[in-house]
Amino acid sequence: MVITAIGFEGSANKIGIGVIRDGQVLSNPRRTYITPPGEGFRPNLTAKHHQSAILDLIDLALKEANIESLADIDVFCFTKGPGMGGPLIVVATVVRTLAQLYDKPIVGVNHCIGHIEMGRLITGATNPVVLYVSGGNTQIIAYSEHRYRIFGETIDIAVGNCLDRFARLLKLSNDPSPGYNIEQLAKKGNTYIPLPYTVKGMDVSFSGILSHVKTIIVGHKQARTQGHEQKKIKYSNEDLCFSLQETLFAMLVEITERALAHVGSNQVLIVGGVGCNVRLQEMMGVMCNERQATVCAIDERYCIDNGAMIAQAGYEMFRADKTRKGMTLEETSCSQRFRTDATFVNWREDK
Structure with a gap:
């Protein structure tokens, strides 16, 4: 079964949306919230940046992936944590809304595991x-x-x-x-x-x-x-x-x-x-x-935060889930302190 996953990343100052189809990166656009020299990025202003950019990024990600509609996506994946509360919530809210509109399953991804699975995919590291x-x-x-x-x-x-x-x-x-x-x-x-x-x-x-x-x-x-x-x-x-x-x-x-x-x-x-x-x-x-x-x-x-890494990890999680139902809405809450070792990695086998 061919699975097409879309991933939404927005845990810090970057908002990214990527599309993965069975280990192939179809698109991966992102936008960065840049502050003046000497200043860091605040959660509330970063959240507003993500809110203003996310819909245009969805359109761009679908266009680059040559996908007509979100209806053609099999699973919606988003960063559940860790990260900054405001930006995480903005992205999660959009994903929950779209998943319900298109009647699609949702998978919440640990940000770190997204990095790891993307690295394994691109480099072939075993x-x-x-x-x-x-x-x-x-x-x-x-x-x-x-x-x-x-x-x-x-x-x-x-x-x-x-x-x-x-x-x-x-x-x-x-x-x-x-x-x-x-x-x-x-x-x-x-x-x-x-x-x-x-x-x-x-x-x-x-x-x-x-x-x-x-x-x-x-x-x-x-x-x-x-x-x-x-x-x-x-x-x-x-x-x-x-x-x-x-x-x-x-x-x-x-x-x-x-x-x-x-x-x-x-x-x-x-x-x-x-x-x-x-x-x-x-x-x-x-x-x-x-x-x-x-x-x-x-x-x-x-290497830098991107949507494709969330799509790849979400794809692996969804593929390993035989029910193909994804998470319930109650399970899609965000966690600013979501530990790397808190996720059960059922898509990998011990040697």
Whole structure:
């Protein structure tokens, strides 16, 4: 049976709608809510952005997929969580309404599992250790006994959030994303500035690093104000970007290597928006080469939040459900703290 799934993603500042048909991506348009330099995105304003963009995106997704109507879709999939409450609710409300209008089943998808299933689809990775790095999440994950098990994670803020807040300190542009602009500046950095390195077992901590960097930047500004720039300042913004990236990514590579050894896998799959960073991929590649393992990475089309990843995970869930009924309306509520390991992965078999 051929199954066509449409996926709706809107857990953060990106609203995306994608169409999947039996593992083939038919369309995947998205829009990004971009704020001025130095500002983050607020839930209420992000929700209004998604509300204004979602209907046009539906039309575009169907047009690119060469599908005439939502009536030709078999299952409606949406991000159930985790994410920001307002944006999640906007998308879920639209999906519930359309599914009832067209009498279609609904599947709620865990955002992280959407990233994982999209990564597995695009790269062909079989049973990898997953490094999930984004603005809201940082986790080391591996599959076991019908669950995606979390082996390690951040104990405070996510690595993407750390980069975003650092970009605000430097007043970097949010277009196309703070992390991308940090990456470009880091390529011009020449001096490594020692920063706190906080790995606790399989977990990591980023808030102390951010506080330390903030202290450096504040001291930089004070020195400039007092006219002692040449005497006291021995670094540039490029050096700070370079140093922060090297430190954060080294921490991530360390806990990923430890998970590889524990699981016995020979593949690392990097997913989430930060996974687009070429330097992170390079550092992970060095480690994997030493362990005779491979890095499975995807580009910004599928690494950054998108609708196709929700459609793919929803497709797998729907295909494994023999009843083909999907969720009840009561089950389609959103959860801002929907854990990765809370979903029963009945579409994968244990080796």
